[in-house]
Amino acid sequence: MRKWGIRKNCIAALFLLAGVLTGCGLGSKQEGSDAVFEGVVVDQPGQFDSADTAIVVGVDETAGTFTFEEPQVKKRFTLEYNGATCFYDKFGNGVTAGQIKEGDIVDITFYKPKKRLNTLQKSPGAWTLNGKTGSEIQEVQQIVSIGTEKYALAPDYVVFSNKEELELMDLNAMDTLAFQGIGQKVYSIVVEKGHGYLRLQNDEYFYGGWIEVGEKVIQQISENMLLVVPEGTSNVLLSNHGVRGEKSIQVKRNEEVVLDIGDLKADEPEYGTVIFTITPNEASLYIDGKKTDFSAPVRMEYGIHQMIVRSDGYDTVTQYLRVGKPSAGIHIDLTESGKEVDADTDTTVSGNNATPGSEVYHPDKTGKLTGSDTTTGTTSNTGNADTTSTEGYYVSLTGPSGVEVYVDGNYIGMAPINFKKEAGQHTVTLRKSGYTAKSYTIQVDNEQKNISYAFPDLIAEQ
Secondary structure (H helix, E strand, O other): OOOOOOOOOOHHHHHHHHHHHHOOOOOOOHHHHOOEEOOEEOOOOOOOOEEEEEEEEEEEOOOOEEEEEEOOOOEEEEEEOOOOOEEEOOOOOEOOHHHOOOOOEEEEEEEHHHOEEEEEEEOOOOEEEEEEOOOEEEOOOOEEEEOOEEEEEEEEEEEEEOOEEOOHHHOOOOOEEEEEEEOOEEEEEEEEEOEEEEEEEOOHHHOOOEEEEOOOEEEEOOOOOEEEEEOEEEEEEEEEOOEEEEEEEEEOOOOEEEEEOOOOOOOOOOEEEEEEEEEOOOOEEEEOOEEEOOOOOEEEEOEEEEEEEEOOOEOOEEEEEEEOOOEEEEEEEOOEOOOOOOOOOOOOOOOOOOOEOEEEEOEOOOOOEOOOEEOOOOOOOOOOOOOOOOOOOEEEEEEOOOOEEEEOOEEEEEOOEEEEOOOEEEEEEEEOOOEOOEEEEEEEOOOOOOEEEEOOOOOEOO
C-alpha cells in the first residue's frame, strides 16, 4: 500500500504487540478467545495481510463496518469488524468502536480475503484542531487559514456534518469546525456546531436599524430578512431610533426560528455623546453616510452606527461602533497609504486605535459585518483594495425553481432570479414552506462576466 505523510514501517508489528499487551478487551466481544468452535476457525487478533493510513468516511455500528478512503487516489473500501478487532487512540490506549468517527485519520491493519479489520488506531502522525471558528477556506487557492496558521487543503479532503458528507460550499462562517491533517495538509473538516436560521416578526419599527446575534452576526435590519445564525443559544440585540431591546433564542441545526420583537418599543430614544480624536486633524468623518463635524462632542442615538474616516494620502477606515453609554471616546490614527506597520506595536495592520471602553465593530475580508470586538486598544480597517469593477454584470440562480432566495440575509425574490454581481464571499439561502432551508457559501470573482449557479432541490421536512 502507498504512503502519504507518515512512515508505515513496522505498523503491523506495533499493532500486533499492542494487541498482545492489551488483549483488545475494551469494548470487544469475548467470543474471540476461542480459536475453534464446532470445527469453524474463529478470527483472532493479529490476523492481517495489509496495512494502510486512511480517513474514516463511514461508520455503521449496526452492520459492524467501517468505510475508509485511501487519500490521494480517493479509493474507498469497507471492512467488517468483530470481537477480534482492536481499537486504540493515538497514544495506544484501548477505545471502543463507537469512539471512532467520520473524518478521523487512522492507521489500520486488515485481512483482505475476509475484508476484516484487524486493528484501528487514531493515527499518531495526524493532528486535530477542535472548536475553530472564523477559519478561512479558499477552495480555488487550496488554502486553509486557521487562526494565524496556513495549511494546504489536500486535493482528497472530506467534509462531514452529523455523519453526512458535504461540499465546502455547504459550510458557513457561523459554523464551529474541527480539522484533521498531517504535516501542513488538511484532510478532513467536521462541523462540530452548525447553523440555523432566524426570521424576525413584527419588526417594522426596526427597519434600517441593527441586529446582533451572539458575537458572530451584526447586520442592518431589512424587510423579510432571513439570517444564518449559529447553532445553540444566543442573545439577540436590536437597536433603532435610539431604542434597544434584547431577546434570547435557541437555534437547532438547519432549523428556522421565528422571533417576535413587536414588544420592543419605547417612547423616548436614548442618546450618548462621543468624542472623536482623529489624526490627521484634517481628516473627514462620516457617520451613517453623513459628513460630521468632530471638533465638538457628537450626539448619537443608542445603537450601531457606521463610521468612515478619510484623508488624502491615508488609508480609508470603515468601522462600526455601538453607542450604549452616556459618553465615550474614540481615538483614531490613520495609516499613511502604503506604509507598513511594525508587527510588535499594539495596533493591527491598519494602525488605528480606539479608546478602551468604546465598542467598535469591523467588516471581515468580504466587507460584511461578522463579529464584534470590545476594544482594548486595537481595531481594524478595510484598507484600499484594488478590485475590478463588476458593475453591469449579474449572478444568476437558475434552480431550484420556486424557492425563496436570500443573499447575505436579505430577501431578493423567487428562483430563478438574477442579482447584481459583487466580488467577494456571499451566503445564499434557499427556503420553501414544507422543506428544510439550505444555505451555501459562494465565492464571486471580480471578472467582467456573468456567472450562474444551480443548486440541488430542497429536501422535504419529515
